[in-house]
Amino acid sequence: MNPVLVVGGGPAGLSAAAELASLGAEALLVEKEGYLGGNPKRWHYSLLAPDLKPAEEVLGDLLGKVEGNPRVEVRLGTSVTAVDPAPPGFRVTLQGGKGPEGREVSAVILATGFDHFDSRRKFEYGYGRYPDVLDFKELEGMIHDDKVLRPSDGKPPKRIAWVLCVGSRDLQVGNPWCCRMGCVVSIKQAVEIRQKHPEMEAFVYYMDIRTYGLWEDLYWKSMQQYGVKFIRGRIGQITLAEGGKRLLATGEDTLLSRPTEVPFDMVVLASGMEPGQGTKRMAELFHLPVGPEGFITPKISDINPVDSGVPGLYLAGAATGPKAIPDSVTEGMGAALRAYQHARR
Amino acid sequence: MSVVAHLPHRSLSLTEEEAAQPPSMELTGRRRMSPADRGLSQTLYEEFHQDPRYHEYVLGCLNCGECTTGCPAARFYDFSPREMLQIAATGDATTLWDALQEKIWSCCQCYTCNMRCRFGNDIAGIISVMRELSVRHGLEATRKTLAPFGRSLTLLMTVGTQVSADMIQPDFFRDWGPFATGSDQVWGVSPEVMRKAIPLDVLQTTRSSWEVSVQTSLELFRIYEETGVLDMLRGLDPDLTEMLVDIIEERREEFREAREKYRDELITMKGPVASFEG
Ligand code: SF4
Ligand code: SF4
Ligand code: SF4
Numbered sequence: 001m002n003p004v005l006v007v008g009g010g011p012a013g014l015s016a017a018a019e020l021a022s023l024g025a026e027a028l029l030v031e032k033e034g035y036l037g038g039n040p041k042r043w044h045y046s047l048l049a050p051d052l053k054p055a056e057e058v059l060g061d062l063l064g065k066v067e068g069n070p071r072v073e074v075r076l077g078t079s080v081t082a083v084d085p086a087p088p089g090f091r092v093t094l095q096g097g098k099g100p101e102g103r104e105v106s107a108v109i110l111a112t113g114f115d116h117f118d119s120r121r122k123f124e125y126g127y128g129r130y131p132d133v134l135d136f137k138e139l140e141g142m143i144h145d146d147k148v149l150r151p152s153d154g155k156p157p158k159r160i161a162w163v164l165c166v167g168s169r170d171l172q173v174g175n176p177w178c179c180r181m182g183c184v185v186s187i188k189q190a191v192e193i194r195q196k197h198p199e200m201e202a203f204v205y206y207m208d209i210r211t212y213g214l215w216e217d218l219y220w221k222s223m224q225q226y227g228v229k230f231i232r233g234r235i236g237q238i239t240l241a242e243g244g245k246r247l248l249a250t251g252e253d254t255l256l257s258r259p260t261e262v263p264f265d266m267v268v269l270a271s272g273m274e275p276g277q278g279t280k281r282m283a284e285l286f287h288l289p290v291g292p293e294g295f296i297t298p299k300i301s302d303i304n305p306v307d308s309g310v311p312g313l314y315l316a317g318a319a320t321g322p323k324a325i326p327d328s329v330t331e332g333m334g335a336a337l338r339a340y341q342h343a344r345r
Numbered sequence: 346m347s348v349v350a351h352l353p354h355r356s357l358s359l360t361e362e363e364a365a366q367p368p369s370m371e372l373t374g375r376r377r378m379s380p381a382d383r384g385l386s387q388t389l390y391e392e393f394h395q396d397p398r399y400h401e402y403v404l405g406c407l408n409c410g411e412c413t414t415g416c417p418a419a420r421f422y423d424f425s426p427r428e429m430l431q432i433a434a435t436g437d438a439t440t441l442w443d444a445l446q447e448k449i450w451s452c453c454q455c456y457t458c459n460m461r462c463r464f465g466n467d468i469a470g471i472i473s474v475m476r477e478l479s480v481r482h483g484l485e486a487t488r489k490t491l492a493p494f495g496r497s498l499t500l501l502m503t504v505g506t507q508v509s510a511d512m513i514q515p516d517f518f519r520d521w522g523p524f525a526t527g528s529d530q531v532w533g534v535s536p537e538v539m540r541k542a543i544p545l546d547v548l549q550t551t552r553s554s555w556e557v558s559v560q561t562s563l564e565l566f567r568i569y570e571e572t573g574v575l576d577m578l579r580g581l582d583p584d585l586t587e588m589l590v591d592i593i594e595e596r597r598e599e600f601r602e603a604r605e606k607y608r609d610e611l612i613t614m615k616g617p618v619a620s621f622e623g
Contacts, residue, residue, distance in 0.1 A: 169407060170463040207409045234407075236414025236461060252410025252419075257428060259419050 002089055003028040003073065004339045005105040007080055007282060010038020011062060011325045012317025013111035015332025016339075017072045018065035023340045027072045028105060030094060032079045032278060036063060038113055040325065043137035046144040048325060049181075049188040049218060055144075058325065079278075083108075083285055088345065089312055106343035107312040109335045110286070110296065111328075112278035114318035117167030117175065117271040124237040125163065125269060132247055133238060133267045136162070136186060143192050148200075150266055157265035159201040160193065161249050162186040163235045168272030169207070175272055177293050180322040182270035183210045187222045189268070194226040202228045203262070205235050205251060231260070238267055273322040286313060295321045306335040312342045378439070389445065389478055390438035398474055402467035403433050412458035412468055424451035426458035426468040433471045445479045446486040483580040495585055502578075502589050503596075504557050505565050559600050566593045 006017045009031030017027040035041055037059050040048075045055035066072050078096035085091075089106040119127040119135050127133045131151040134142075142148045150157050164186060168179040183206065190202040209230070211219040222228040233254040241248035246263045253260045275294040283290050288308055289297045296319050299309030306314050314335035317328035378386065393399065412426040419425045429452070432444045449472055458468040479487040491498070500507040566589075569575045579586040 165409075171465050172463055207407050232408075232410075234409035234411050234463075236411040250414050252413035252425065252427060254408050254410040254413075254427060257425060259413055259416075259425075 001025065001343050002104045002106040004336075004343060005030065005080070005090070005092060005103070005108045006111060007108065008038070008111035008113055008278060008317070008319070009033070009036040009074070009076075010111060010113045010317060010328070011040065011059070012113065012319075012323075012328035012332040012335075013038070013109070014059075014062040014066050015329040016109045016111055016316055016336040017332075018062060018069070019333045019336035020340060021065070021069050021071035023336065025071070025340050025343060028103065029066065029072055029074045030078045030080060031074070031076050034077050036066065036074065036076070039116070039137075043116075044141040044144045045137075046140045047188065047192060049184040049215060052188065052192075062329070080282065080285065087311075088342065107314065107339035108286075109314045109316055109332075109339050110279070110282050110288075110308070110319050111316040111332060111335070112282050112319045113276045113328075114273040114279070114322065115276045117173075117179075117274050119166055119269045119271045121173055122166055122269070125166065125235070125267070126238045126247075127269055130238065130240065130247060132157070132265065133269065136182075136189060136268050136270050139189055139268050140185075143189060146196065148193060148197065155265075156197070157200060159203070159264050160190075160266045160268060161235070161262070161264045162190060162202070162204045162268045162270060163249075164204065164206045164270045165234060166269040166271045167274070175274065175293070177272075177322065178210060179270070179272035180210070180212075181324055182272065184215045184218060186268070186270045187211065187218055187228065190228040191218065191222050191226050194222075194228060202226075203264075204228060204230050205233060205249070206230060207232070207234055233260070235267075273318060276318070279319045282319075286310065288313075293321070295319065306331055306338055312339070314338050378442075382442070383439075385482070386438045386442035389482060390441050393433075393441060393475070393478055396474055396478075398470065399433075402471040402474065403430065404464055404466050406430050406434065406466065407464055409463060411461045411463060412466075415457040415461050417455060417457070418451045418453055422451040424448055426452070426472075429472050429475075430466055430468050433475070441475075445475060445484060447490055449475045449479065450487075450490050477577070480581050481577050488581055491581065495582075498585065499589065499592075502565070502569065503562055503592055505561065559596050559603070562593065562596050563600060566596075 003026035004020050006013045006020070006027055006029045009029055013029060013031070014036060017029045020027040029036075033042070039045075040055045040059055047053065048055050048058055066074065075094065075096055078094050080092050081095040081100065082093035083090050086104060089104060090108055092103055092105055092108070094101045094103060116135065116137055119125065125133055127135065134151070139148070148157065149155060164182050165179070166182075167173055167175055168182060169176060186204060187209075190204060193200055194202055209219055223230070231251075231253055233252045235249045235251040237250050239248045239250070240246075241263050246265055247267050248261055248263055249267060250259070250261045252258070275290070275296075279296060280290075280294060282288070283296050286308070288310070291297045296308070296315055298305050298315055298320055299307050301320070305320060306316055308315050316331040316335040317323055323331070406427070408427060408431075410425075410427050412430070413419045416424075416426050429444070429449070432440055432448075435441065452469065452472045454469055454473065456469045459466070459470070462468060480491075497507045566575075569578075575586065575589075578589075
């Protein structure tokens with residue numbers, strides 16, 4: 001049996017490769033970056049919501065099952081550049097360091113994930129212009145290293161604002177969907193900071209809090225135990241205040257129905273999830289239908305979210321829409337099982 | 346009395362007639378209105394929702410408040426474009442009625458809210474639909490609210506503008522707040538630089554920009570007549586309307602005389618100039 005090609009080394013791809021190996025199949029794991037672990041690794045995610053378990057632990061668990069596993073061949077810095085049907089599988093061309101290489105695979109799992117929204121596109125927030133306006137993925141790294149400091153002067157911030165739904169639920173940037181993660185991750189960050197630095201004030205600007213399911217607990221605790229403040233309204237613009245020393249966040253407190261202007265030492269943008277570059281490229285290469293949002297559309301998304309509709313081609317993780325790590329890991333397992341069934345037939 | 350009148354949230358002294366009004370999706374605890382006002386409010390509500398622009402302008406709302414963020418009126422009045430959108434979307438005729446009394450006139454129609462809205466609503470547009478409604482029905486409150494603006498209205502109706510370039514100064518627009526024309530932070534450039542962008546010959550033109558050609562005035566008036574604006578205004582302020590008609594009659598006369606005088610030249614002119622005679 002030829003190996004099953006897994007495209008993408010984030011949580012979904014790692015989970016799929018690990019699962020294939022445990023089923024006794026061979027996996028060929030291709031990752032375009034030079035490391036495994038996807039976005040959580042790239043941005044040094046700190047604790048993962050909602051259990052506040054370190055990301056390294058969660059990823060480490062997956063990596064342990066893949067790295068050094070004789071049934072998993074890992075190819076870093078490699079992309080899939082061509083594909084031809086070779087029933088029951090495919091013939092693919094890989095482009096790595098040493099030039100094109102053809103491989104026969106028995107099935108393919110696309111786990112190409114998402115990209116964080118580029119917050120510079122919301123020019124009114126001044127991201128990229130004002131050093132103390134951060135993207136929340138950058139704050140993850142700071143929290144991880146316990147160095148929550150203002151990039152402008154290296155001093156600890158006294159008051160921090162989180163702006164939710166940046167590049168999500170926003171027709172002006174063409175992204176009307178919800179990122180699913182921004183709320184819970186921001187609240188988690190606020191809790192982490194308030195735990196370690198109770199002297200720092202934390203304000204979350206929100207339209208709706210979408211800590212769906214059991215994550216609601218974190219939202220409640222953030223208020224009850226950690227004194228995180230919530231203001232209903234989306235910040236409309238960030239400017240400089242106090243001679244450029246602080247940031248001025250302007251918006252409406254929509255519960256009090258008044259415009260607000262509050263100075264902050266640091267503003268954190270909860271940037272949304274967009275279909276990853278890899279997702280777009282693979283959708284083209286495999287002629288897969290994408291929805292208006294640009295994510296790949298599974299054939300029957302409600303009862304079989306991992307099935308692409310093309311025999312032998314399966315989907316996992318954020319390639320099909322914004323997704324949390326546990327969901328991506330589960331889909332990786334599901335896709336692995338389907339690919340295994342196909343390859344064995 | 347009907348059962349509805351006995352519901353706990355209502356005033357028990359509703360009249361039979363009041364209680365019999367077709368219910369929209371009413372909010373609880375509303376105050377009493379005269380049967381005439383209640384009837385009119387229902388008419389306004391229905392007319393508003395039947396306006397073909399309604400569904401084009403009001404799409405839905407996340408209540409994010411970004412429209413309010415940039416709204417100059419929200420800084421100075423108890424008013425916000427988000428609230429206006431909510432009022433436009435509400436099923437409660439009384440709420441719409443209340444807004445039509447005064448609130449709708451807080452807006453300066455700058456359209457900033459539209460540019461901000463992430464949902465694609467035309468908030469400034471729906472506010473102007475509300476204004477039309479209140480003018481068309483000659484609401485008492487609208488009459489009172491607009492009474493002090495006779496001069497602006499006269500200029501707008503006869504000349505087409507009431508602001509000239511040299512009026513863009515903080516002193517003329519105190520209600521824009523201290524930063525509106527004085528700050529680099531708001532505009533990104535200083536007012537001096539902005540003024541350089543205005544062609545010299547239109548600066549310092551408080552007088553000349555109000556001296557439009559007689560054809561322009563007549564064309565404007567023709568538009569107001571044809572589109573029903575004049576009739577709308579007549580319902581609201583018959584005196585002002587008569588005054589405007591007088592002014593424009595004078596202009597028409599002026600035009601007729603000029604035509605008489607320069608008849609020979611006019612005959613050689615091409616185009617629809619003569620048709621603005623009215
Ligand atoms: S998850 Fe929260 S932050 Fe993200 S788009 Fe949805 S509501 Fe906004
Ligand atoms: S158009 Fe009216 S409501 Fe909209 S921003 Fe301008 S003043 Fe405010
Ligand atoms: S900007 Fe649009 S969506 Fe947001 S509150 Fe205003 S009308 Fe509603």
